[in-house]
Amino acid sequence: MASLTPPVSIRHGVRCVTANGVNVEEVLLAVGQEIGYENISSASRMNKAVVVFLKEENHVNHLISSGIVGSGDFVTVLPLVAPTIKVTVSNVPPFIQSNEIERELLRLCYGLCPHMTVENRDRLRVRDLLTAYYDLDYHHNPRGSSYWRNRVMKVASKYTGRGLTFSVANKKDFLSELEDDFGLGTSDGGELPFVTIRTKLGHKYTMREEFTRDGLSLERFLDDYFAGRLKRYVKSEPVPERNSGAVKVVVAESFDDIVNDPDKDVLIQFYSPSCPHCKKLEPVYRELADTLYYDPHIVVSKMNAADNDVPLGYDVRGYPTIYFAPAGKKDEPIRYEGGRELKDFLKFLKREASHGLVSGGSKDEL
Structure with a gap:
């Protein structure tokens, strides 16, 4: 005492x-x-x-x-x-x-159900993270803010120890991110929480069923997530109906089929339609693709990184960013740091390609 x-x-x-x-x-x-x-x-x-x-x-x-x-x-x-x-x-x-x-x-403190903010989101996202976005405002809406957080916590308690962290956030603070990363409109979800999962590897999932007050819809979402039944959300332009040009057009939905083809060496340029440097590079890049058009082992491609999710392993912070994904080593892409003339690309590819380069039907002698 x-x-x-x-x-x-x-x-x-x-x-x-x-x-x-x-x-x-x-x-x-x-x-x-x-x-x-x-x-x-x-x-x-x-x-x-x-x-x-x-x-x-x-x-x-x-x-x-x-x-x-x-x-x-x-x-x-x-x-x-x-x-x-x-x-x-x-x-x-x-x-x-x-x-x-x-x-x-x-x-x-991160193991319960913290309030994710713009300031602490990077610290929280080092783990697999579920976030419920809604009108969270303890100053103007304390009862509603606590109500939904308690509902998330009640469900979260049934999934402890399974490697998933839970959080809540003010939807208004993340509107642009939700639109860019999850394709959500400002009206999606209405007054009910909108739930997403973002893993530490960058995989994204959204709960499309309406959040029910009994928490059962959230439980179903989590059961599907842990059972591997959910389809990952990927921001992607439509897959082109025709893709017969020398430079193959890649979108997020076709990235695995084209760039991660285990039998092909693939040069992939990440660009933005508004980037002047990308526009300057375009004729050289097209000439490179034309030069190697008949090479059966190599693909020259490009992806609009402004409108498609960039896969893990590719660090794209500016445009254009170019990587080489070698055959049989797709988990070890090589960043291209050389010059931007045709001879520079050919020299790089001759060094890195898994087969000798074929130009116009014959082995390139560069």
Whole structure:
């Protein structure tokens, strides 16, 4: 037992309790994700409950209204109606200050259901990540924000330990990304959450079924994901009906068929229609394709990277970016860093090609 005086008024305190009891760490993580760790003053264990003191009274009303979720269980949050003088300590300091919370629990905070923002998205996306996008705004819509997050958490608790992290995000903060990466319009999903999965390898999936309040649609989506039944979302232009030109046109949907053909050496140029450097290169690139048109082992191709997803293994940060995907080694594409004259490309290909180059029906002697 220890006698401690709370550092703030009793009006700043809340009591968190479930039928099975909760621990300090789980409560602090849940409270911190709901209102921000910086708004927690201190916390303590009291019998089977956890008492948390907050820096502002308005956060007390928020937590009482919304409740929190700890380890998948809903935690009731009650006002602290009487001062806490005696505190039962169980292998932890009776009070954990906010700076210690951030230091000790940072490694755990991403494992529940964090609020993904533009600032922290890169840190979250180092793992396979499910995100529910909706009108998440704890200042103007605290009840709705907590309601949907709790629904996601309830379902997420059934899939723990399977390598998927869960998060929620404000749809308005990611509208352009959702449109560019998932092909979503501004009206898709309406007021209901829109759910996506983005793996650390860059694979993307969308839940097309409407998010139901009982969570069953999300469970079906996750069951299909873990069973490998979902089709990956790929942003792609239509596959050309005719593709008989010397320079083969590649889109995301045809990338595997053309560039990843295991029997072909493939030169692939990633370009943007608006890029002046790409336009300057076009006649040279077409001449290269014409020169090698009769070579049965090599393909000269191009893909509009502005309107198609670029596959993993290809680092495209500017245009044009050119790679060589050798036959039998498609997981080891070689970035082309040479000059942009015909002789430069031919010299590179003669060095890297799996077969001698064929030009106009005869072996190239370069």
